Amino acid sequence: MNQVSQLIKTLVVVLTAASSTACVTSTVQDARQGVTGISEGDSIVIMAKSYHLGNETEAKYISCIEDNLARGSKGLRVIPHAEFVDSLFPWFEPRTAPAETKNLAKLMQRPGVAKRIEEQGIRYIVWLDGDTERVAGGGSLSCAAGPGGGGCFGFAWWQNDADYNASIWDLEGLESAGTVSTDVSGTSFMPALVIPLPFIARTQSKACKSLADQLHTFIVQEETA
Amino acid sequence: MIRTALTGILIAGLVAGCGANVAFQAPTIPTPLVEKIPMSVGLRMASDFEHFIHQEKVFGREEWSIDLGRSNAALFEDLFAHMFTGVRVLSADDDPQLLPLDALIETSIDAFEFSTPDQSNTEAFAVWIRYRLKVYDSEGKLISEWPVSAYGKSQTTTLGKSQALQRAAVLAMRDAAALMVMKFEQETQISSLLEQPATQSVPAVDPQSDPPDETDVQTTALEETTDESS
Numbered sequence: 062m063n064q065v066s067q068l069i070k071t072l073v074v075v076l077t078a079a080s081s082t083a084c085v086t087s088t089v090q091d092a093r094q095g096v097t098g099i100s101e102g103d104s105i106v107i108m109a110k111s112y113h114l115g116n117e118t119e120a121k122y123i124s125c126i127e128d129n130l131a132r133g134s135k136g137l138r139v140i141p142h143a144e145f146v147d148s149l150f151p152w153f154e155p156r157t158a159p160a161e162t163k164n165l166a167k168l169m170q171r172p173g174v175a176k177r178i179e180e181q182g183i184r185y186i187v188w189l190d191g192d193t194e195r196v197a198g199g200g201s202l203s204c205a206a207g208p209g210g211g212g213c214f215g216f217a218w219w220q221n222d223a224d225y226n227a228s229i230w231d232l233e234g235l236e237s238a239g240t241v242s243t244d245v246s247g248t249s250f251m252p253a254l255v256i257p258l259p260f261i262a263r264t265q266s267k268a269c270k271s272l273a274d275q276l277h278t279f280i281v282q283e284e285t286a
Numbered sequence: 287m288i289r290t291a292l293t294g295i296l297i298a299g300l301v302a303g304c305g306a307n308v309a310f311q312a313p314t315i316p317t318p319l320v321e322k323i324p325m326s327v328g329l330r331m332a333s334d335f336e337h338f339i340h341q342e343k344v345f346g347r348e349e350w351s352i353d354l355g356r357s358n359a360a361l362f363e364d365l366f367a368h369m370f371t372g373v374r375v376l377s378a379d380d381d382p383q384l385l386p387l388d389a390l391i392e393t394s395i396d397a398f399e400f401s402t403p404d405q406s407n408t409e410a411f412a413v414w415i416r417y418r419l420k421v422y423d424s425e426g427k428l429i430s431e432w433p434v435s436a437y438g439k440s441q442t443t444t445l446g447k448s449q450a451l452q453r454a455a456v457l458a459m460r461d462a463a464a465l466m467v468m469k470f471e472q473e474t475q476i477s478s479l480l481e482q483p484a485t486q487s488v489p490a491v492d493p494q495s496d497p498p499d500e501t502d503v504q505t506t507a508l509e510e511t512t513d514e515s516s
Binding site for chain 1: 315316317318319320321408409410437439441443457460461463464465467468
């Protein structure tokens with residue numbers, strides 16, 4: 062029994078180590094067009110660009126960015142995007158949402174729009190586009206089971222690319238404040254000798270963390286190094 | 287006997303495994319930020335709006351049964367209540383001649399289509415709905431016919447394909463609602479009916495009468511709405 066327990070502990074340690082050693086490379090860039098900053102009481106909202114335009118940003122990625130920006134003592138006040146869209150129906154639906162900052166002035170003149178935005182204290186709208194895709198893969202892994210037991214044998218690998226871009230709109234000046242983008246590539250692999258050992262690259266999580274951190278810096282600070 | 291029952295259960299299980307049944311709750315349409323059109327309208331919906339079921343066998347794959355329930359009826363009831371100062375939902379037994387209405391709006395579904403992730407080779411379900419709106423004046427004359435094409439798309443999640451398909455359909459209905467809020471007046475010119483001499487009632491309408499000229503039929507396009515919002 063002790064041997065089984067020891068084996069399980071060893072496997073947990075190996076898997077934990079393995080998950081952290083999968084290969085991930087990332088790049089984060091920003092391009093500033095205006096002075097930023099945020100006051101107490103100001104809030105931001107994270108939106109996905111319209112699927113009408115072919116964008117495929119995952120809902121869980123948006124939630125991840127929202128959570129990361131709101132987390133911690135220095136977290137920003139984030140309005141959940143669904144709440145924001147409902148409060149301004151129908152002007153931020155995928156069909157009707159403004160595509161460029163030059164449309165904002167006209168939007169603000171519509172009945173009730175400026176008032177709702179002011180009530181929620183929204184200073185910035187961040188528009189996300191991009192997605193995570195599997196771009197390559199290979200290897201062979203097969204598993205079999207019989208009356209005497211089962212097991213797997215082989216080796217498989219795959220590469221995911223997470224490429225996201227965030228456009229930050231400043232509702233105070235009704236202009237673009239700039240863009241932040243991240244490009245993360247991760248290769249996962251899984252050797253199997255009876256038991257498969259997954260070495261998973263957390264590509265999307267890394268892209269979420271890096272973009273959220275850079276967005277926070279971009280919005281809070283006026284200039285980054 | 288037991289063997290027969292077991293075989294039946296097994297076959298039923300296999301058949302169920304090759305199909306999908308999706309049932310909907312009526313979507314909630316938020317109150318739109320628009321000024322109401324000061325008109326009293328009658329709303330007459332196609333009979334299948336109260337219980338719309340779409341059945342389709344995806345070629346070589348699953349058979350889908352999508353039960354929208356009364357989602358379409360709820361959508362139009364909620365939406366028009368937000369858009370007009372007065373809305374009267376007419377049943378099949380109601381005679382519009384006896385009601386003080388400025389206009390009558392008839393709604394129906396031309397088409398409901400969907401695609402699965404297997405078909406589109408993506409991670410998403412997509413739903414297309416094309417509604418048809420007919421607007422009649424107080425004399426029962428068809429003044430406008432507007433096909434409203436709406437589109438919704440939702441990624442598959444760990445919650446399952448049924449939820450993703452439901453989400454896509456709800457997004458399509460919201461898309462239709464957004465389009466109608468934005469373009470109803472422009473496409474149907476319904477407010478012009480207020481300029482006509484006041485009448486006390488809307489006569490019964492024969493849907494086959496007075497078909498519009500081809501040039502009167504309004505269409506929608508995302509490009510137009512994008513430009514409009516530009």
